[in-house]
Amino acid sequence: MSVAIVGAAECDLGQTGKSVLELQTQAVTRALADAGIPLSEVDGIATNGISRFSATQLADYLGLQPSWSDSSFAGGAVFEMYVARAAQAIDAGQCRTVVISFASNQRSARSRKLAGVVEEGTPEAAFEAPYQPLYPISYYAMTAQRYLHTYGLTRADLASVAVAARARAQLNPAAWTYGKGPLTVDDVLAAPMISTPLGALDCCLVTDGGGAIVLTSAARARHLPQTPVKVLGYGEALTHTGMATAPDLLHTGAGAAAARAFSQAALGPADIDVVQLYDSFTISVPLGLEALGFAKPGEGLHATIPHNTGGGGLAYCHPGQFGVLLLVEAVRQLRGDSGARTALVHGTGGIFSSHATVILGVDR
Amino acid sequence: MTPEETWWEATRDQLLLLQFCPACRRYQHYPRFVCTGCGGHDLEFRAAAGTGVIGSFTVVHRAETPYILGRVRLTEGPVLLTHLVDLPDPHCDLPVRLAWRAQPGGRHLPVFRSADDGL
Numbered sequence: 001m002s003v004a005i006v007g008a009a010e011c012d013l014g015q016t017g018k019s020v021l022e023l024q025t026q027a028v029t030r031a032l033a034d035a036g037i038p039l040s041e042v043d044g045i046a047t048n049g050i051s052r053f054s055a056t057q058l059a060d061y062l063g064l065q066p067s068w069s070d071s072s073f074a075g076g077a078v079f080e081m082y083v084a085r086a087a088q089a090i091d092a093g094q095c096r097t098v099v100i101s102f103a104s105n106q107r108s109a110r111s112r113k114l115a116g117v118v119e120e121g122t123p124e125a126a127f128e129a130p131y132q133p134l135y136p137i138s139y140y141a142m143t144a145q146r147y148l149h150t151y152g153l154t155r156a157d158l159a160s161v162a163v164a165a166r167a168r169a170q171l172n173p174a175a176w177t178y179g180k181g182p183l184t185v186d187d188v189l190a191a192p193m194i195s196t197p198l199g200a201l202d203c204c205l206v207t208d209g210g211g212a213i214v215l216t217s218a219a220r221a222r223h224l225p226q227t228p229v230k231v232l233g234y235g236e237a238l239t240h241t242g243m244a245t246a247p248d249l250l251h252t253g254a255g256a257a258a259a260r261a262f263s264q265a266a267l268g269p270a271d272i273d274v275v276q277l278y279d280s281f282t283i284s285v286p287l288g289l290e291a292l293g294f295a296k297p298g299e300g301l302h303a304t305i306p307h308n309t310g311g312g313g314l315a316y317c318h319p320g321q322f323g324v325l326l327l328v329e330a331v332r333q334l335r336g337d338s339g340a341r342t343a344l345v346h347g348t349g350g351i352f353s354s355h356a357t358v359i360l361g362v363d364r
Numbered sequence: 365m366t367p368e369e370t371w372w373e374a375t376r377d378q379l380l381l382l383q384f385c386p387a388c389r390r391y392q393h394y395p396r397f398v399c400t401g402c403g404g405h406d407l408e409f410r411a412a413a414g415t416g417v418i419g420s421f422t423v424v425h426r427a428e429t430p431y432i433l434g435r436v437r438l439t440e441g442p443v444l445l446t447h448l449v450d451l452p453d454p455h456c457d458l459p460v461r462l463a464w465r466a467q468p469g470g471r472h473l474p475v476f477r478s479a480d481d482g483l
């Protein structure tokens with residue numbers, strides 16, 4: 001594979017009062033400026049969340065007529081899937097410069113609903129909706145309950161994830177909780193209960209925000225201003241939409257997705273310097289780090305691999321589909337002075353429904 | 365009737381149906397037009413024993429009266445999303461048994477209560 005990420009940027013984050021297309025435009029144009037590539041050279045677009053024709057809509061708005069696009073929808077994991085599709089399309093010669101972007105104004109628009117959306121005609125509408133699960137929180141809550149039960153842990157153990165995320169966000173001026181001071185385990189335990197064992201501070205933020213990355217061939221990347229971040233491997237796994245489908249709550253698709261990505265990259269967990277994984281809820285972090293191979297089952301809370309360095313969805317920004325910002329942060333880490341040479345990015349969508357892993361690397 | 369309609373109609377008689385595939389001798393839930401074990405279409409309905417264990421649960425607090433949502437693994441194998449009722453101290457791996465909650469129009473909703481509550 002010979003494709004690299006050559007540009008990355010956030011749009012405005014937090015509570016912006018801006019429209020989705022204004023935020024999308026910010027993300028795309030800032031990422032292109034970072035890449036040193038003019039807008040007119042973009043011939044591939046991958047995005048969703050704008051309208052039914054999201055990629056086409058964004059192309060229209062930006063005045064582009066791309067030769068490749070992807071508007072797949074798989075929740076927050078899809079941006080890692082877009083990386084795979086984009087790398088394939090560039091390798092195949094279908095396009096040369098791809099922008100992957102997402103933006104949401106869900107906080108400003110107050111569009112997030114705690115009960116979620118049940119789509120009529122689905123088995124979930126018939127067999128699960130009568131029991132009024134909160135979507136997606138109740139699924140993560142049942143997973144957390146099972147996790148604590150299986151390993152003899154408590155809510156306080158899980159709360160340490162939120163405490164650590166807040167601490168990392170205090171080093172990131174772009175984070176929603178930057179400057180809000182540290183969180184204690186007691187703070188997390190005292191927050192309003194939503195769906196046991198998960199309280200309000202076990203849940204990711206609800207903010208506006210988004211970002212974009214720019215991909216092109218590794219050959220061309222050598223002539224661009226930024227250190228090329230090479231795509232070394234990718235893998236995916238779709239497992240379920242229903243809350244009763246997965247036979248084992250603690251066995252998510254993350255392991256299969258990561259195994260596929262590691263295999264393609266010919267790397268293993270020991271070769272990875274930094275991880276960005278989708279921390280939709282506190283439970284997602286230990287369970288995810290275990291599945292990705294960075295801790296033994298039940299020991300994810302003690303994993304030592306640096307992860308979610310910007311504060312993650314729990315403390316930095318969560319615009320509804322966080323996956324694109326995982327990629328932006330991974331690029332930042334690989335270009336920065338942390339010395340990291342490899343990064344693993346793992347996106348998750350729905351109720352651990354869809355999983356996608358991307359492994360990135362730089363030559364240092 | 366679709367498999368879904370057959371399933372709901374049986375709840376009028378407080379019968380919890382599961383689809384059974386004679387070819388691979390496997391139960392599945394929710395009911396559908398295909399066996400997810402072998403891809404076959406010749407599925408039959410059988411009544412579940414009504415016993416199982418709590419795989420996991422969550423007390424949902426975003427309602428006037430909190431309720432307990434649970435994943436119950438039936439003795440036959442499939443997992444149901446359901447409510448756990450009359451359970452002051454729910455915990456994972458607790459044995460439970462089937463109960464019914466009447467719905468408007470004569471159908472019933474399967475819920476589960478403790479297996480050894482003496483009732």
Ligand SMILES: [Zn+2]
Binds near residue numbers: 386387388400401
């Ligand atoms: Zn079968």
